[in-house]
Amino acid sequence: xxxxxxxxxxxxxxxxxxxxxxxxxxxxxxxxxxxxxxxxxxxxxxxxxxxxxxxxxxxxxxxxxxxxxxxxxxxxxxxxxxxxxxxxxxxxxxxxxxxxxxxxxxxxxxxxxxxxxxxxxxxxxxxxxxxxxxxxxxxxxxxxxxxxxxxxxxxxxxxxxxxxxxxxxxxxxxxxxxxxxxxxxxxxxxxxxxxxxxxxxxxxxxxxxxxxxxxxxxxxxxxxxxxxxxxxxxxxxxxxxxxxxxxxxxxxxxxxxxxxxxxxxxxxxxxxxxxxxxxxxxxxxxxxxxxxxxxxxxxxxxxxxxxxxxxxxxxxxxxxxxxxxxxxxxxxxxxxxxxxxxxxxxxxxxxxxxxxxxxxxxxxxx
Numbered sequence: 001x002x003x004x005x006x007x008x009x010x011x012x013x014x015x016x017x018x019x020x021x022x023x024x025x026x027x028x029x030x031x032x033x034x035x036x037x038x039x040x041x042x043x044x045x046x047x048x049x050x051x052x053x054x055x056x057x058x059x060x061x062x063x064x065x066x067x068x069x070x071x072x073x074x075x076x077x078x079x080x081x082x083x084x085x086x087x088x089x090x091x092x093x094x095x096x097x098x099x100x101x102x103x104x105x106x107x108x109x110x111x112x113x114x115x116x117x118x119x120x121x122x123x124x125x126x127x128x129x130x131x132x133x134x135x136x137x138x139x140x141x142x143x144x145x146x147x148x149x150x151x152x153x154x155x156x157x158x159x160x161x162x163x164x165x166x167x168x169x170x171x172x173x174x175x176x177x178x179x180x181x182x183x184x185x186x187x188x189x190x191x192x193x194x195x196x197x198x199x200x201x202x203x204x205x206x207x208x209x210x211x212x213x214x215x216x217x218x219x220x221x222x223x224x225x226x227x228x229x230x231x232x233x234x235x236x237x238x239x240x241x242x243x244x245x246x247x248x249x250x251x252x253x254x255x256x257x258x259x260x261x262x263x264x265x266x267x268x269x270x271x272x273x274x275x276x277x278x279x280x281x282x283x284x285x286x287x288x289x290x291x292x293x294x295x296x297x298x299x300x301x302x303x304x305x306x307x308x309x310x311x312x313x314x315x316x317x318x319x320x321x322x323x324x325x326x327x328x329x330x331x332x333x334x335x336x337x338x339x340x341x342x343x344x345x346x347x348x349x350x351x352x353x354x355x356x357x358x359x360x361x362x363x364x365x366x
Contacts, residue, residue: 017046032068123217146172201236214350271321327359
């Protein structure tokens with residue numbers, strides 16, 4: 001193996017790959033990046049057996065060879081070299097030699113033949129999706145995923161494609177995010193799968209606002225997405241996601257219009273004096289006014305009034321302030337709509353201009 005490459009060309013794929021690799025591995029070789037050269041293409045592969053990322057880089061060399069090198073060491077070396085520097089890389093006696101300017105490095109390697117193959121079986125469904133649309137869908141939902149919940153199906157995002165609609169759902173049991181938007185490139189496809197939390201976070205890092213299409217290939221136990229010289233594969237959560245549609249089928253009180261910025265600012269300020277553990281704030285709805293209030297065990301209090309478009313019966317309800325802030329921060333219009341269920345068991349927060357996403361937050365007791 002011998003090739004020359006520009007630092008900037010090499011650095012980005014290395015950074016992308018290292019994000020996938022776990023710091024602590026049961027197999028030492030999984031701490032390495034697999035480098036393959038073939039027909040002028042350098043392929044970098046990183047995996048933790050649950051996620052695999054492959055990145056292709058064009059180089060001026062037609063040699064065929066492969067080797068694995070320590071992922072974080074090679075990244076740190078390339079990252080700390082001067083910008084735009086040229087790098088000479090060569091395999092010599094099972095050591096990877098890296099030369100750039102006055103710098104010389106020698107890294108240990110492991111044989112590529114021992115690098116474990118990612119379990120990718122034949123795909124049964126293939127579709128094309130706009131990169132920007134999937135990126136937006138993940139941005140609007142991923143913060144609602146559970147983290148290490150015993151209900152393991154909540155530790156990820158449900159992706160459903162049906163009736164030319166892309167639907168993403170995330171929930172941690174206390175709140176729920178729903179994204180639903182039409183697909184123009186997909187026809188006659190009905191499918192559903194759950195991407196685990198780490199896969200969602202890494203995929204969100206890789207996606208951009210590009211208008212190009214990505215290829216999604218779905219198999220029984222994994223999904224693969226190919227885009228922009230990247231190939232991202234992740235094993236799916238084998239479970240059935242609970243029927244969340246019943247939450248939206250409740251009777252709701254009249255829609256209350258609230259200025260998004262005023263509401264967000266009030267929540268941010270008032271939550272400073274909320275209970276540090278539960279982050280609870282009370283919302284007191286009355287004629288044309290919303291009072292946001294909080295108190296803590298130290299007998300400190302905070303309250304702020306926000307004008308609203310409401311003329312119904314007064315009522316008080318409490319929520320986790322951070323859950324409300326997460327939802328409000330992901331809406332974009334100046335005025336948002338807040339609806340409370342008749343039995344006061346759920347609050348729907350939505351954007352009146354863009355109906356593609358909705359948030360549900362469950363109340364709490366103070």
